[in-house]
Amino acid sequence: MMKNLPKIFISLFLITLISACATNLAGRRQVILVSEDSAIDASKQAYITTLDAYDKKGQLDKDPAMVKRVNQITAKLIKQAMILRPASQNWEWSVKVIDEPETINAWCMAGGKMAIYTGLINKLSATDDEIAQVMGHEISHALANHTAERMSVAMASDMAVKLYNSTIGDATGTTSLASAAAQVAITLPNSRASESEADEIGIEIAAKAGYNPNAAVTLWQKMAQASGSGGLEFLSTHPAPGNREKALNNLIPKMMKFYQAAR
Ligand SMILES: [Zn+2]
Structure with missing residues (x-):
């Protein structure tokens, strides 16, 4: 019936979601169509x-063993996230392990809805410290409201509308245009500015949770080494800021203090 959403409906939808220019956790001004609460x-x-x-x-x-391991790591990270950004105490945090041996990926939607793929853990032979770094990085994207930015891109580019239209009448499908945008958002690349923010916040959360900051560097090295073997969804959605390794190395001395204090 509703093959294509009327333009007027889409416009009204966007207007109702428009929020003023927001300033995120890292102090950067964001132009977003979607308020964080809507995201x-x-x-x-x-x-x-x-x-x-x-x-x-x-x-x-x-x-079960892998689920337990991931839950124990993320629980410590969530505790630190809540201290860094008290508003996240009200989030309904959740983490799931997706069994896809060839997929190197992890994500965190707005409000702390996380997943990690078995391919990331097994193909990278990821240590607890490295899992903490990747999930700390993902959590930081949510803490810094990057999801709303990517949802805005999804809506402005019609990708969300296409997904929504394709699932109309499908009982298992998307229930709203906004949730379609949230689904599309996790498949879109973050900006390099967002990547730097998530690197900085993520390494701090992980260090304060008792995870070695050096693992942030080895994690990205392993990602780079694995590229070429396929399944690297993570690298396509997390483009490297030019000086990622150097910037992370510069943070390590300060982070070691948090890490040692937490141990
Ligand atoms: Zn990222």
Whole structure:
């Protein structure tokens, strides 16, 4: 019936979501079409829709030992995130392990809805410290409201509308244009400015949670080494700021103090 959303509907939808220029956790001004509250709300549904597809294929939380390991690491990170940004105490945090051995990826939607793929853990032989760095980085994208920025891109470029239209009448599909945008958002690249912010916030959260800051450097080195073997969704959505390794190395002395204090 509704093959294409009327333009007027889309405009009204965008207007209702428009928020004034926001300033994020890193102090950067963001131009966003989607308020953070809307992004968090939409991500709840997007998370369910995304995970349901894996659950139906039997790919969700298959290995109890790995699930326990990931949960223990992220619990410590969440504790630090809540201290750094008290508003996140109200988030409904969640993490799932997706069994996809060839996929090197992890993400965190607005409001703390996370997933990590078995390919990232196994193909990189990731240590606890490295898992903490990758999830700390992902959590930081959510803390710094980067999801809302990527959702804005998804909506402005029609990608969300296309996904929404393609699922109309599909009982398992997306339930709103906003949740379609949240689904598309995790497949879009972050800006390099966002990457630098997530690197800085992520290494701090991980250090304060008791995870070695040197692992931030080895993590990206392993990612680089793995590129070429395929399945590197993570690198395509997290473009490297030119000086990533140098910038991380510069942060390590300060982070070691947090890390040692936490140990
Ligand atoms: Zn990133």
